[in-house]
Amino acid sequence: MSGHSKWSTIKRQKGVADAKRGAIFTKIGNQIAIAARGGTDPALNSALALAIEKAKSANMPSANIDRAIARVADKSAAQLEEVTYEAYGPGGVGIIIETATDNRNRTFPEVRTALTKNGGTIAEPGSVAFQFTRQGVIRVAATGEEALLAVLDAGAEDAAEEEGEIVVYTDAKNLSAVRQAILDAGLNVTDAGLEYIANTPVEIADQSVADKIIKVLDALDDLDDVTAVHSNADIVI
Numbered sequence: 001m002s003g004h005s006k007w008s009t010i011k012r013q014k015g016v017a018d019a020k021r022g023a024i025f026t027k028i029g030n031q032i033a034i035a036a037r038g039g040t041d042p043a044l045n046s047a048l049a050l051a052i053e054k055a056k057s058a059n060m061p062s063a064n065i066d067r068a069i070a071r072v073a074d075k076s077a078a079q080l081e082e083v084t085y086e087a088y089g090p091g092g093v094g095i096i097i098e099t100a101t102d103n104r105n106r107t108f109p110e111v112r113t114a115l116t117k118n119g120g121t122i123a124e125p126g127s128v129a130f131q132f133t134r135q136g137v138i139r140v141a142a143t144g145e146e147a148l149l150a151v152l153d154a155g156a157e158d159a160a161e162e163e164g165e166i167v168v169y170t171d172a173k174n175l176s177a178v179r180q181a182i183l184d185a186g187l188n189v190t191d192a193g194l195e196y197i198a199n200t201p202v203e204i205a206d207q208s209v210a211d212k213i214i215k216v217l218d219a220l221d222d223l224d225d226v227t228a229v230h231s232n233a234d235i236v237i
Contacts, residue, residue: 025064026224028055030100032068033080034227040069046176050192057190078102085111086128089231090119090212091204094128096196097220098228107225114223118216131232132196136175138168141188154181165190169197198232210235 032055035047042049048069055065071080080100085108087095095115101107112122140151143161151159151168155178158169170178172194179192204210213233220229 023222023224024058025055025060027227028058028060029064029068030080030225031227032065033071034082034100036069036072040072050176050179054191054193083107084129086123086125087111087115088121088123088128089115089216089233091202091206091209091233093202093204093213093231093233094123094131094198095120095217095220096129096132096230097226098230099223099225100227101225107223110223110225111220114219115216118219119212120216129196131199132230133199134172134194135197136170136172136178137191137193137195137197138170138175138179138182138189139191140166140168140182141190142166147187150185150187151182154178154185156182193228195228196230198230198234200232201234202232203234203236205236207237210237 028051032048032051035045035051038047039045040048042052052065055068080102081104083099083101083104085097085099087097089095097111099107099111114120115122135157138151138156140147143164143166147166148159148161151166154168155174156168156170159166161167168178168182175192175194179189182189204213210233213231213235217229217231220226
């Protein structure tokens with residue numbers, strides 16, 4: 001899982017600092033709108049609460065958040081749907097691409113083009129997904145044995161120090177409860193959400209292949225309709 005985490009770390013470090021604030025707000029707004037379909041009160045909808053928290057951490061204006069939530073009740077607005085694509089990247093690694101779109105006929109060609117231009121190929125549904133498990137992932141700004149014990153006591157299934165933080169893995173349905181228990185323990189949660197985690201990571205020790213993998217993942221992540229990209233690449237360089 002370290003390769004997946006390494007690219008995720010690179011992506012988060014880019015964050016709003018890479019002059020793509022508008023695109024980031026669009027992505028988060030789509031995530032909020034999707035989550036709000038399960039209820040517009042974040043106190044009763046943990047998925048919406050997590051999406052709003054992510055928005056606030058990216059300094060997304062409250063007006064944008066409110067508009068994204070209101071979209072679910074706006075019958076005149078184009079309704080979003082979640083569509084997941086599967087692909088292969090350089091080195092034969094598996095890629096899962098999550099999107100929120102109001103037009104599949106726009107999104108699919110964009111995803112396919114980003115793949116083919118960067119050494120990847122679209123895959124048949126089911127041919128890649130079986131290599132992953134959907135899990136809750138919580139990132140905690142802490143290191144050391146005491147913090148590790150605290151997150152495990154909070155109900156985590158597993159946890160490890162990666163790139164100067166603790167990455168916590170939970171059963172998908174327990175994500176919200178474990179996150180709250182970690183906060184109650186006095187630790188700082190920097191990110192929390194559902195991710196596709198590789199069952200058996202593919203070790204990548206060749207720098208040129210690693211660079212190609214990161215290039216295709218970045219190209220996919222830069223698409224407005226893409227909300228998340230996951231890979232089973234374990235970059236060990």
